[in-house]
Amino acid sequence: MTLNFSTSLAGAFFPNPIFTASGCAGSGKELSQFFPLTSLGAVVTKSIMIKPRSGRATPRMAETPSGMLNSIGLQGPGIDIFLENDIPWLREQGARIIVSIAGESVDDYAVLARRLRSVPGISALEVNISCPNVENRGQVFACNPVTAAEAITAVRRNIGGELPIIAKLSPDVTDITEIAQSVVAAGADGLALINTLLGMVIDTNSMLPRLSQKTGGLSGPAIRPVAVRAIYQVHAALPHIPIVGMGGVASGRDAFELVLAGARAISVGTATFGNPSAVIKVRDELEEICTMRGFSSFSDAVGFAHRVES
């Protein structure tokens, strides 16, 4: 029996459910020397902003047990250069593209949505409202149901057409289902769970925080149980909303765990830093596991851990 390994998110079709994670695949070019981008379900771009952005000062990274902290701060070329260079190149490769956007204000999200609404060759829009590396924690839209909904509403009103909107949420909240319900009510078609968790490392030699910005986002296998929990809770609360799961996935087994919790697609992020072909490894291993466990369709495995055994 051949496994149907395809997946869909709010009408957007993908031949397999394994994606890159935003901010972990460069412009796509860097990974394309290790494998063809068409072998992925989709390339999720770095979160693009209106203007060019230098990102934060170094040191921006600290390795932690089974994880790492980063405070890159959304370094990128801005939407103009992105649309001029990155998107046409990805399209030429035949890659399926999910564009991730990030703003500093509700208006930024509206502007970015307008810039992207008529761009051909995009499968979906990831709205990153949860980057922890901003000047002011109060600016993390996804930490508050009202601001989270405002950002998504701005995108919904300006995107037009049928481009699915996927809201990327932070696990650093008291009740992630409350935020999820709020952004879905505001027009999000799907959810990306989870962004990094805010953390800190102090260098015991210098006796100062290791990162120049003191705090950074924790990623890698260390946060996987948090991702599994968040996906499980949100899938239970909103069973019909598709979830792109991410958080410490480095193997097919890890991806399968997030799928069982309720993820309809999986992004591989930090694992790519340790292994450029991690995305392909996860894809192949997950396909094998789904087949071995007797699923005829990948979608049958989504949320399978929620079943009640009689």
Added chain:
Amino acid sequence: MNSRATQISAEVLSNKRVGSYNHMVFAVDGLAAHCKPGNFVAISVGGPTSSMILRRAFAIYRATMRSDGIGLLELVVAPMGSGSKWLASQQPGDFVDLIAPLGTAFGIPKDPVNALLIGGGYGSAPLFALAETLKQRGCRVDMVLGASTAGKIYAPLEGKRSVNSLTITTDDGSAGTTGRVSDVLPELIKEHEVDVIYSCGPMAMLEAITKISQTFGVVHQCSVEESMACGIGVCMTCVLPVEGDDGLIRMTRTCIDGPVMDGNKVLWTHSREIPDGVWGK
């Protein structure tokens, strides 16, 4: 981006302690033919169940093709942190996951020049293969190696033979001149009528060399050392403010637009802040 970058499982062929360092040789098939002085490798550490998830970057000491077609890659490993200690504990017959070659290489002049090669600590590693290449082009090659103490100078015997002169400095005076490489630099530039400086070592040393090279109007190619997470250009961790050909100063990835950079184009800063004038600040 180094278009030759390939991920392989490489067998450890030998591992010998030299002073404070380990000299390690790996079998890398035809990859060795594409490795140039200045390129680096990124190696997974700790084994498959390790909690160390990021690769460690090492400058290539030497890469050669044996007559039987087997490529050899040599590294100088300083067992400082838990990752490099793990690598230095690997024995002949063990295999490591390795990506090579990565990054930019030292530019080699078309015509013979007077070159001065400067290495700090294990930063001397890529300079010996560079010295051989420059000698083959008819260059005069002088070398300065500095470290905190004698045991941290990496200067193998065969390396000494490939240079016209070797000057050693140590902070504690346990070998050569007491002081830093920058202390002896002005005299050496004048004495050997240096045209090009090649350097590799700690960032503070590279900055000091840049200031001196600017005073003398000497070209300075340096191999920088910023901590990296991926080594292949996707993590945006290893950035430095660098002026591009278009005059814009960008936070530039040292893994794919480096590690070898024009010292005069780097905005050396220790402020832990993005300097003014950087694009997108």
